[in-house]
Amino acid sequence: MDLWKGLTRTRYSIWIFVLIFALALPYYSPSYMVLSATSIYMYITLAVSWTIFCAPTGYVSLATATFFGIGIYVLALLGKVFPLPVVIFFGGVASLLIGVLVGLICLRLSGFYFAVFTFGLSELIRNSVLWWEHNVTGTVGRWIPSGNAGRVYYSMLIVVSIAVIASYLIGRSKYGLALKGIGESEEAAEHIGINVTFHRIGLFAVSCFFMGMAGAAMATKFSYIDPNSAFNPLISFTPVLMSLFGGVGKEYGPIVGAFILTFVSEVLLSRFPYFYTLIYGIIFIVVILFMPKGLVGVLTRRQ
Amino acid sequence: MRLILDVIISGIIQGAIYGLIAAGLNLQYGVARILNVGHGEFVMIGAFWTYCMHSLLGLDPLLALAMFSPITLLIGYFLYKSLFQYVRKSSETMEMFEGNSMLVSFGLLYVIQNIALLWWGTSTLAYSYFSSPLHFWGVTFEANRVLALFIGVAVMVAFYLFLRNTRLGKAIRAAAESPTSAELSGIDIHKVLGLCFGLGAMLACIAGGLISMMNEITASMGFPYLIIALIVVVLGGLGNILGSFLGGLLLGLVTTAVMYWEPELSLIASYLIFTLVLLIRPQGLFGR
Numbered sequence: 175m176d177l178w179k180g181l182t183r184t185r186y187s188i189w190i191f192v193l194i195f196a197l198a199l200p201y202y203s204p205s206y207m208v209l210s211a212t213s214i215y216m217y218i219t220l221a222v223s224w225t226i227f228c229a230p231t232g233y234v235s236l237a238t239a240t241f242f243g244i245g246i247y248v249l250a251l252l253g254k255v256f257p258l259p260v261v262i263f264f265g266g267v268a269s270l271l272i273g274v275l276v277g278l279i280c281l282r283l284s285g286f287y288f289a290v291f292t293f294g295l296s297e298l299i300r301n302s303v304l305w306w307e308h309n310v311t312g313t314v315g316r317w318i319p320s321g322n323a324g325r326v327y328y329s330m331l332i333v334v335s336i337a338v339i340a341s342y343l344i345g346r347s348k349y350g351l352a353l354k355g356i357g358e359s360e361e362a363a364e365h366i367g368i369n370v371t372f373h374r375i376g377l378f379a380v381s382c383f384f385m386g387m388a389g390a391a392m393a394t395k396f397s398y399i400d401p402n403s404a405f406n407p408l409i410s411f412t413p414v415l416m417s418l419f420g421g422v423g424k425e426y427g428p429i430v431g432a433f434i435l436t437f438v439s440e441v442l443l444s445r446f447p448y449f450y451t452l453i454y455g456i457i458f459i460v461v462i463l464f465m466p467k468g469l470v471g472v473l474t475r476r477q
Numbered sequence: 478m479r480l481i482l483d484v485i486i487s488g489i490i491q492g493a494i495y496g497l498i499a500a501g502l503n504l505q506y507g508v509a510r511i512l513n514v515g516h517g518e519f520v521m522i523g524a525f526w527t528y529c530m531h532s533l534l535g536l537d538p539l540l541a542l543a544m545f546s547p548i549t550l551l552i553g554y555f556l557y558k559s560l561f562q563y564v565r566k567s568s569e570t571m572e573m574f575e576g577n578s579m580l581v582s583f584g585l586l587y588v589i590q591n592i593a594l595l596w597w598g599t600s601t602l603a604y605s606y607f608s609s610p611l612h613f614w615g616v617t618f619e620a621n622r623v624l625a626l627f628i629g630v631a632v633m634v635a636f637y638l639f640l641r642n643t644r645l646g647k648a649i650r651a652a653a654e655s656p657t658s659a660e661l662s663g664i665d666i667h668k669v670l671g672l673c674f675g676l677g678a679m680l681a682c683i684a685g686g687l688i689s690m691m692n693e694i695t696a697s698m699g700f701p702y703l704i705i706a707l708i709v710v711v712l713g714g715l716g717n718i719l720g721s722f723l724g725g726l727l728l729g730l731v732t733t734a735v736m737y738w739e740p741e742l743s744l745i746a747s748y749l750i751f752t753l754v755l756l757i758r759p760q761g762l763f764g765r
Contacts, residue, residue, distance in 0.1 A: 295752055
């Protein structure tokens with residue numbers, strides 16, 4: 175018991191140390207590092223919110239780009255009307271509402287079909303917005319009221335903190351346990367009185383909420399957006415890769431995965447621009463071959 | 478009337494290519510459970526091999542393709558044996574295997590993409606082969622497209638007969654139904670799945686070679702074909718190889734028809750069909 179208490183205390187102090195470090199970062203480091211840190215936070219948010227839904231339920235969602243893009247578009251449309259925190263919140267709410275709608279339509283699909291459906295849906299939305307801008311509004315892309323790097327950094331930091339805390343709380347709540355039950359055996363969960371559909375859609379919507387907030391918070395960094403950059407399909411794949419790379423067995427797996435992969439890719443991109451994807455790909459293959467449960471799997475095996 | 482004929486024939490040509498690629502992906506995912514994200518890269522490799530053999534050595538593209546397809550079969554087989562079989566053994570559940578094998582294929586995609594970009598850069602390449610126009614019923618087509626259609630259909634038919642009539646084909650169909658019972662009835666499952674992966678790569682490569690005879694090729698041409706293959710696999714039904722061929726023809730016809738009417742809607746149409754089929758008939762149009 176004492177040991178457990180001690181462990182949690184060290185864990186808390188590690189998190190508080192990390193938070194102080196992150197809060198002070200813009201004051202002592204060059205601006206490129208602030209930019210890298212901002213994109214690291216963005217990917218952590220996306221990976222964590224992807225895992226909130228996908229790890230306990232076993233569904234693979236490839237629609238992250240859609241909800242991220244919705245956040246971006248909310249900021250583009252409302253950025254001048256409301257103050258930034260409100261717009262970021264609205265970005266999350268808009269994604270949440272669409273998430274509920276998508277969840278109602280497609281959560282009865284299973285496994286592979288859910289994955290490809292979410293992918294097809296996000297591509298459908300991207301191409302439809304593109305077509306809409308071409309033919310109805312007559313302009314493709316738009317300028318965004320851009321914020322300075324520090325402001326983007328802090329808003330992203332707040333979003334990532336909320337997402338990480340929420341994922342911890344959900345994982346430990348009755349709600350999260352119910353979801354784990356659904357993931358392990360849907361039928362058994364139904365028999366002990368868990369409302370499977372309600373829980374699934376609710377969780378899907380929550381994960382969409384954070385993706386939308388991340389999109390709205392990042393949008394001020396881009397200054398110019400069009401449907402292809404806002405709904406970029408790579409944004410759907412990267413969080414999946416990062417989460418699996420880090421390992422979805424523990425809450426900190428996606429955080430570790432997103433941190434390392436974003437960091438590695440930024441370094442590779444600046445040092446070896448021509449061999450960047452080659453090295454990235456080899457890292458991937460080697461990690462999966464030798465650590466099938468992700469990085470976290472290796473750590474927990476040692477314990 | 479002439480327009481309709483034009484649309485139908487172009488659609489079938491496009492559809493035959495889609496069908497080949499999708500049947501390849503269906504062998505890899507529907508049977509071997511490997512969602513090979515790098516599948517499109519084999520299309521690209523086939524296209525560039527044919528291009529290089531033709532423009533550097535003056536070899537006939539079809540001969541080059543016939544030479545290269547057994548090699549891709551072997552490459553695919555050894556990729557399975559060296560990477561995916563290992564992943565399969567180290568994964569505890571089938572879901573974990575699917576996730577991890579997809580990650581490995583992402584790695585392959587990155588590696589192949591990077592090598593291709595280093596080698597050929599971002600330039601667009603093309604060569605001319607049988608490009609004299611053919612006229613029939615008032616419609617004009619380049620001879621190479623008609624040739625590609627015939628070869629595509631011939632490969633499909635040959636492949637279908639192979640699956641239906643040979644012992645190996647039977648083993649593949651058994652593995653598609655249930656890998657465990659296939660193994661129980663004495664089939665060397667890893668050999669069969671490796672063969673499926675290799676055959677999938679081979680079909681993609683043949684399609685790539687045919688594409689290079691008709692269209693311009695680039696190092697990044699592969700990924701869009703992967704997406705199309707995914708759509709077609711769903712249209713035709715998972716594990717249903719014949720369904721993939723038919724689904725490919727259907728999608729080719731639809732996208733070509735929409736392309737003539739309003740080019741920008743062509744992609745939207747294919748995604749719309751895709752999502753609707755998933756919602757209404759997730760087992761595929763031709764499934765049971």
